[in-house]
Amino acid sequence: MMAAPRPENWVQLRAKGLYVLPGDFYVDPTSAVDAAIVTHGHGDHARPGHRRVAATLETLEIMSARLGAAKNQRRHHLGFGERIQIADVSVWLAPAGHILGSAQVVLEHKGSRVVVSGDYKRQPDPTCPPFEPVSCDVFVTESTFGLPVFRHPDSSGEVAKLLHSVSLFPERCHLVGVYALGKAQRMIALIREAGYDKPIYVHATILKLCKLYGRFGIDLGSLLPITSGLKEQTRAAFQGQILLAPPSTIADHWSKCLPDPIVVMASGWMQTKKRVKQRGVELPLVISDHADWDQLYKTFEDVGAPEIWVTHGREEAIVHQASNLGYRARALQLVGCGQEN
């Protein structure tokens, strides 16, 4: 029997992203290509303009909602575990636990298996199925929080901080900065889990995506658009309320109409005080949709891959630690550039 091909000989990093040579397609390409598999709907993974796209149905819907319906694009939706053959490569998706529809891409070619995990987390999330470990020869991991200072606490404790603050400051409103896709919906679901059932005010871009989540059966309770509140209600109506908006809009003009807002931010970056101060945040909540330092290693162990390729984020510390633990670990940019034969 022929030996399996070396992974770096058939999965390679090119200018437009991770390229699968025997299938002639990309995973999460950074600009328009002929054929792409997309792990999830965040803007740095889902780009417009590909001629053919395969992804989960949820991800395709999210792409339509955010990027618009592209003409002349062929879309192929894949359920988890459903296998397709692209030339000499067998492809299937497994849940990544990052946001609604997020998937790991499992690539198999002549007995060699590479898993491209996209973004993932191991904490429970009421808005998407949990990460499923798939054993493989190479595990391609993100490294957004690839430093040992990043350890995300239990999210219920963070949400309890928010609700305690709401009760402590009944005359102010809490303006929570969250990414519109994924974090917003998870945040709302966590707040609901904690027993808060009053309406939650959300920014228009968040509301649109919450409705999309609703179509996939995720119930987020009563939501009201902030804009309607601004027009129809007095400032007093926002007192004691929770509002969610994308971080980039918090400094916008509309927030001036709010009653003395407490600026909250839910993000893994809120772990360091410098970041919190830079962003003028008064109540930081460490809630992240990415794997933290400990989860990264737990995952390496669970997938049992002898080789780890590390991409976008902080590769250096992970490569150092994974090597210490006996993995063959490399920063993805360096894969194929080494002197290996």
Next chain:
Amino acid sequence: MKPFADLVGRLLYSPSHNAKLALLFDYFARTPDPDRGLGLAILTGNLDLKHFRLAALRKLAERRVDPVLFRLSYDFVGDLAETVALIWPDGSSNQPWPRLADVHRQLIDAPKTDLPDLIAGWLDTLDATGRWALLKLLTGNMRVGISGRLAKLALAKMGRVEASEVEEVWHGIKLPYEDLFGWLEGRVARPNVDDHPLFRPLMLANSLSEKGLRHLDLSEYAVEWKWDGVRVQLSARAGERRLYSRSGDDISHAFPEIIEAMSFDGVLDGELLLLQGRGVASFNELQHRLNRKRITPRALKEHPAHVWLYDLLFDGLEDLRGQSYEARRGRLEAFFDRVVPERMDLSPLIAVKGFPSLAILHESCRERGLEGLMLKRRKSVYVAGRPAGSWYKWKRDPLTLDTVLMYAQRGHGARSSLYSDFTLGAWCVGEEGRELVPVGKTNLGFTNKELRMLDKWVRDHTVQRFGPVREVKKILVIEAAFDSVCKSSRHKSGISMRFPRLHRIRWDKSAEEADELGALRSWLK
């Protein structure tokens, strides 16, 4: 440790006064004795748990963490104690968190060589916030922006009493203040503090404009100078002596020569200045002295402190505050003649015949190095706070300068979405010709309408962004008002405006017409 860690973690990011107050109130109400008393002492600077150096901390961390990972993490975080707090492995012990009181007691009891193990043991039980709070305490770098005044307001709210009542007992009670909390919660009687040199809350003056002054019947008022120093209260009782600031902070350590001169029993109100030769030293020197831990013999010799006395609150144990200003002044003069304290003088009464002569005196204040005039109603009693119709201050007219808006930064709290903190510049001749240099920063003096206009202007004229700061096109002239000019090592210009605020927005002027740095220098004493 848990309630305290949560409190300081939150205080750190809460700029607003009311938010801090609510957080402190919540902490005192929910935390048992003696922990809350220790927390109170730490926050108000009355308890120092500094036992550990940063270098030792680093060593401790490297016992547990790979040095390469530690270096990479420290590079990212930028603060050693915070890095250790975050990187320390979680959950390596299932012991409960230590209480603040345990930490306090064990630090006192433990021999120095046991410290690393003791601290490591605590770190094992805590979470990241708890570790951060503990390490900041141990390395003496806990800075969360709580004034003694704020803590007292929270205590007053808790006991539903006036803040002045808390202030009156404050300096007579001891760690961990169980009698204080017991009194505020209505469980025990008010602590007996008669034998202590206490702080008695100050009476303050209302501001008055020239227009408002014309409505006063001057014959009812005594006139004094408004000295350009710091307000102090001198309190001596049973051989103990204290010097208190306006807010009731004990500043005795900064002015040992005054403490030495307080050979009396009573409570006096006055203004403290530093002397230089025959004149008065700059306000910079005074501020410098206030920030010093140890006062050098040289500082004592070159810039000795001096107090102008203007009121007597207690003569021995006799409380004079219920008597009129006139009666207290008589007692003060008699007291002064009897005691003749060194380094002190009576603040003179100024004879004034009608408004014109008052106005002439007012004109002369800047030249004399005085801040303005005080008018005190002869019949007024001494009460804490700012009662109406009793004491007035008529400040000298401010200086003004046409400056150019250079940078803008978003404010806090209600102003968090507005560009409301402005850096102002003046022209000077630099290496590459005429250039603007910053001379002050302000967020004061704006009407809400002006603030909104400026916010829009800043957004429309941004040339560069640095985090929360925007650099703007240097074309808008702001006429700034300020009290005086001082040397500043923090400004490139070496000089800055004291208490700057917006006077007018000069939409009509071009940046070229703004003032030169030289104009500012000419006001430097």
